[in-house]
Every structure is written in C-alpha cells, then in structure tokens.
Amino acid sequence: MSMIDRFRLEQKVAIVTGASTGLGQGMALGLADAGADIVGIDYVQMDGTKEMVEKLGRQFHGIVADLIKITPDGLEAIVADVVQKMGHVDILVNNAGIIRRQDAIDFSEQNWDDVININIKTVFFFSQAVAKQFIRQNTAGKIINIASMLSFQGGIRVPSYTASKSAVKGITMALANEWATHNINVNAIAPGYMATNNTKQLRDDEVRANQILERIPAGRWGLPEDVAGACVFLAGDNAQYINGYTVAVDGGWLAR
Ligand code: NAD
DSSP states (O other): OTTGGGGGGOEEEEEEETTHHHHHHHHHHHHHHHEEEEEEESOOOOHHHHHHHHHHTTEEEEEEEETTTOHHHHHHHHHHHHHHHHHHEEEEEOOOOOOOOOGGGGGOHHHHHHIIIIIIIHHHHHHHHHHHHHHTTTEEEEEEEEEOGTSSOSSSSSSSHHHHHHHHHHHHHHHHHHHGGGGEEEEEEEEOOOOSSGGHHHHHHHHHHHHHHHHHSSSSSSSSHHHHHHHHHHHHHHGOOOOSOOEEEEETTOOO
C-alpha cells in the first residue's frame, strides 16, 4: 500500500462526539474527506455537519444524547445502535467536552461534577464500550481522545477542566497499554488555543486574548482544520505504531 493510501479511511465508520460545531465538526469533516462514514453524537441536532459530510459523498448518522448524564449502559446502547445502522465501527473520537470558569476558592460542586462527567467519565466508558465492539469484530480500532494544554499546565480559574484533561492524558496511556495487543491504538490530541465556542469568553476579554495571542509562536489562534489533520493521521494506518501518546497541535505553545 502506498503512503498516501495508508491515510485513506474508505469503508471505515468513525464516531465523533460533540460533532455539531467547533473541533468536533472539523474532525468529522476531515475524517469524511479522507473517506470515512460518520456517526455524530451531540446534545443538539447536527444538521450543518450532516449536510457538509454528505456533500463530501459520505454517510452521516446523528444520535442526540446528553453526554454529561449518560450511563455506561446508555453508551453501550449507542454502540449497538451504531452497529445496527452502519454495520461496524472502526474509529472513536472522544471530542465532546465542556469548560467551567470560576475562581478555585469559590468553585461549585456542579461545575466540578459536570466537567468531570463529560470530559473524563464518559470518555472512559465510551472507550470501553467501543473497545468491546472492536474486540467482538476482531478488527483493528482507533480511539482518539481530545486533551488540552491543561493536560500539561495548570490553567487559571478552570480547576475541574485541568483535572479532567490531565486525566484524559493519563487514561490514554492506560488504555493503550491494555489494548495494544487487541490492535487498538489509543492516542490523544492536545489542541492549543483554538477559535471555537469553548474559548469565546477568553477571546472576548481583550486583555487575556492579547496575552494569549502574544505567547503563541505561530502568531494566530488555531482552527478546526488544524486538528483535523492530526486526527486523520492518528485514525489511519500510518499511525499503527503510535500508542498512548498525546500530540500537541498548538502552534508551538508548549515549546515556548
Ligand atoms: P465547542 O464548545 O465549540 O464544542 C463542544 C461540542 O460538544 C459541541 O458540539 C457541543 O454541542 C458538544 N457538547 C457540549 N456539551 C455536551 C453534552 N452534554 N452532551 C453532548 N455533547 C455536548 O468546543 P470545542 O473547542 O470544539 O471543544 C471540543 C473539544 O476540544 C473539547 O473536549 C474541548 O475541551 C477541547 N479543547 C478545546 C480547545 C479550544 O481552545 N477550543 C483547546 C483544547 C481542548
């Protein structure tokens, strides 16, 4: 197989959580452009993403679910639904995530629990449910988790987010260790500061926005297509020997 062919994802089915907007939408489009059919999961409708995936000539199946509240059984049911509709699953992108900003001294239990539930508990149990399916299918599988700069740094006013994203980096390694023998690769992408809803509050604060921009060696905020390239690479055969690694896509932020 040629190098270029090893990037191709035809005949693959990719689940992307949080596919309605932002990085999840960008990665869904990247994977579809590389040939994959897409299952999007979000708590809102994903009409825009569906239209763009179909324009690329690929199938899109949307499932509406609240990933803060969902149980492990609920995640198993989603996998069963995907298999019934699409026949199989090959790639999982655990992208859906939230951030809550509040001073650590006043940080509420709700802001702790909501972030921990979607950013780490759901990531773990969805990975488990999909890995069981990979093993049942007896096929190779790829799991790509979305980490953060705050998998490496402390952050300001976002303690539950930092805890959750540090945990994402940790379980990415833990699951890669246990599942590599099943031909399942588990890796993560750590986006830098990207222009999406997640950072709207920061970008609206002129002082913070300038402080951040000045510190990014690339001199610009990142875009969904910046993470899509790393996602397609990690989802394909060229990344077969990459296990448990968190790749920064950050315009050089961590190198500074
Ligand atoms: P976003 O807010 O634009 O998108 C988040 C997506 O998750 C949306 O589609 C949203 O509808 C979905 N979602 C939110 N709550 C949900 C719920 N309860 N159930 C189901 N779906 C839900 O943010 P984004 O920047 O695209 O973030 C995507 C991922 O990237 C997140 O895990 C985020 O932490 C991470 N990330 C973002 C940045 C950044 O700078 N934007 C940096 C590092 C990491």
